Amino acid sequence: GSRPLYLGIDFGTSGARYALIDKQGAIHSEGKRTYPAVGQTTNWASSWREALFQLLGDIPSVHQPSVSSISIDGTSSTTLIIDRNNGELLAGPFLYNESFPDALPMISSIAPANHTVCSGSSTLCKLVSWWNKHCLNGGDDSAILMHQSDWLLWLLHGEYGVCDYNNTLKVGYDPETGSYPSWLMSQPYSHMLPSSVRAPGVPIGPIKEDVRSQYGFSNDCVVCTGTTDSIAAFLAARTTDPGKAVTSLGSTLAIKLVSRVRVEDARFGVYSHRLDDQWLVGGASNSGGVVLRQLFSNDQLVTLSRDIDPSSPSPLDYYPLPKKGERFPVSDPDMEPRLEPRPDSDAEYLHGILESMARIEASGYKLLKELGATPVEEVFTAGGGAQNEKWTAIRERVLGVPVWKAEQTEAAYGAALLALRGATTGS
Ligand code: ADP
Missing domain, CATH: 3.30.420.40 (ATPase, nucleotide binding domain)
Known part of the structure; x- marks a missing residue:
């Protein structure tokens, strides 16, 4: 088929799903994979990566050449610490529901009262807790923070520092001003925050050539910013x-x-x-x-x-x-x-x-x-x-x-709508 199709992938709590839709929103293919078991030599990140590429391979070959854009949602505040020199996982993933109350006193002392970061499971708590353990005496400049969907999208496009304003909310980004607040930017770990925060569903860049050719996706296939799983599920309802x-x-x-x-x-x-x-x-x-x-x-x-x-x-x-x-x-x-x-x-x-x-x-x-x-x-x-x-x-x-x-309730469908948006509205 030559008609362009738009791919959304949802990384939920129990497994990953994809939905492939056309411009009108009709579903041409969907599927799911449970996460491979996490064992001694594997972690959640490798399990998600495996599920991601299994799903790309699950897309019927008749549709693969039509895949024109991809977006991914992940569970909110699921956090990885990555070395931007080589892409290696330095710490995490810290899962959405993991709490790091040890970081709360420090965060409460800098953030406005009752800010969403003032919760033990916030992304900022995860970051600060890690920073306190590893970098208090001089940090490593190459460590950066990624959310689950940033990381999975990064596997597809390869550019560091890109995120969306839904995922960054729980690390303290202010989507109203479109910037990190000064109380956050003045912190010694601020260089770890995603540097380019964009709206969900805007193009980031072309899919990596090796991935594109392995799955036979469209020559102009673009990877678009994602969102959190609950926002994606909301978007599905249109x-x-x-x-x-x-x-x-x-x-x-x-x-x-x-x-x-x-x-x-x-x-x-x-x-x-x-x-x-x-x-x-x-x-x-x-x-x-x-x-x-x-x-x-x-x-x-x-x-x-x-x-x-x-x-x-x-x-x-x-x-x-x-x-x-x-x-x-x-x-x-x-x-x-x-x-x-x-x-x-x-x-x-x-x-x-x-x-x-x-x-x-x-x-x-x-x-x-x-x-x-x-x-x-x-x-x-x-x-x-x-x-x-x-x-x-x-x-x-x-x-x-x-x-x-x-009518549609799958987060994967909402992510597919973001992919559609990214492919059809331009950056
Ligand atoms: P999750 O948040 O785990 O993804 P789901 O959206 O899959 O949950 O919904 C599963 C929940 O829906 C279960 O807790 C189950 O008890 C509930 N459920 C399933 N079928 C029905 C039903 N017919 N009426 C009410 N609740 C239901």
């Missing part, structure tokens, strides 16, 4: 007007709302990503599918849901959590899970849990509004819970706005 939102009902319950106003509140873990001229405000509850998974198999969820009447409110008032502690929409590290009383009927139990999660979701949107965000008008749904039509109906009643299943 809804970018203020007031539109995407709730992700995966392991956790996460909401993302397009807002005219930038909103931040570290107490609740609420922060805004830039989305062109708007802001994407997000918050994530610890409640979510992980609790459902502890109680029911996916088959049971389907069967039990059949017996739920979504138009009648459940009288059961739970706060489903996998373990102690909640952050959004209630900031309470000591909050205990509440999943009792358990009725005899499993369908009634499930109804109560789904309805309670819908109330958490509604409180989430309410909190964002109170913090100054554009009020929610319409919600699209992603994640495993989006399949559940009964839950959708319950949520519509509780939220009081239209709720839909997003």
